[in-house]
Amino acid sequence: EAQVTQNPRYLITVTGKKLTVTCSQNMNHEYMSWYRQDPGLGLRQIYYSMNVEVTDKGDVPEGYKVSRKEKRNFPLILESPSPNQTSLYFCASSGRGERYGYTFGSGTRLTVV
Amino acid sequence: ILNVEQSPQSLHVQEGDSTNFTCSFPSSNFYALHWYRWETAKSPEALFVMTLNGDEKKKGRISATLNTKEGYSYLYIKGSQPEDSATYLCAHSNYQLIWGAGTKLIIKP
Numbered sequence: 001e002a003q004v005t006q007n008p009r010y011l012i013t014v015t016g017k018k019l020t021v022t023c024s025q026n027m028n029h030e031y032m033s034w035y036r037q038d039p040g041l042g043l044r045q046i047y048y049s050m051n052v053e054v055t056d057k058g059d060v061p062e063g064y065k066v067s068r069k070e071k072r073n074f075p076l077i078l079e080s081p082s083p084n085q086t087s088l089y090f091c092a093s094s095g096r097g098e099r100y101g102y103t104f105g106s107g108t109r110l111t112v113v
Numbered sequence: 114i115l116n117v118e119q120s121p122q123s124l125h126v127q128e129g130d131s132t133n134f135t136c137s138f139p140s141s142n143f144y145a146l147h148w149y150r151w152e153t154a155k156s157p158e159a160l161f162v163m164t165l166n167g168d169e170k171k172k173g174r175i176s177a178t179l180n181t182k183e184g185y186s187y188l189y190i191k192g193s194q195p196e197d198s199a200t201y202l203c204a205h206s207n208y209q210l211i212w213g214a215g216t217k218l219i220i221k222p
Contacts, residue, residue, distance in 0.1 A: 033210075042117070042212040043157075043202070058209070090156060101147060101159025102210070 006105030
């Protein structure tokens with residue numbers, strides 16, 4: 001089944017404790033992206049990647065890191081999480097060109113206390 | 114319009130009625146317009162990707178139209194059913210996807 005697998009689904013952590021949210025797709029998609037969704041706001045892009053070893057900042061990159069060492073994986077790293085990073089996170093992937101719809105992962109609800 | 118705007122923010126519709134809502138986007142440098150359905154506790158699911166002015170797409174009871182010259186798209190739902198209850202997101206693409214905040218649709222039985 002074609003899918004984007006995101007883990008974990010839920011995570012509660014403490015301020016400053018490094019964490020990684022994993023994202024993997026099995027569709028051989030070139031394009032991958034991370035979003036956060038907060039109440040009353042649309043999806044906001046954190047980072048995106050056009051292909052292996054090619055990443056770039058989205059609208060709200062501060063406090064996040066990503067890597068794209070393999071085509072299928074695009075982990076999101078929070079080196080020192082803070083409470084303002086409490087949010088719902090989605091990973092998404094797409095085929096070449098943005099004329100293709102995005103496939104989203106199931107989301108990660110992160111709480112930083 | 115610099116951002117993608119969706120209206121209304123929320124909508125209550127009687128089961129069986131038809132409804133529609135709007136997505137407004139910058140008309141310059143248009144590349145594609147996406148519509149997604151986002152059900153509670155699930156992830157957004159692509160409905161349509163529209164690229165040409167005058168484009169019309171249909172999937173069952175849901176259809177969408179596109180006017181790139183004036184910068185708007187309409188999503189229509191015919192004969193609303195309870196399973197249509199969701200937030201409908203649109204996103205405009207000229208280089209990156211810019212997302213609207215969504216229209217939350219609630220179908221009343």
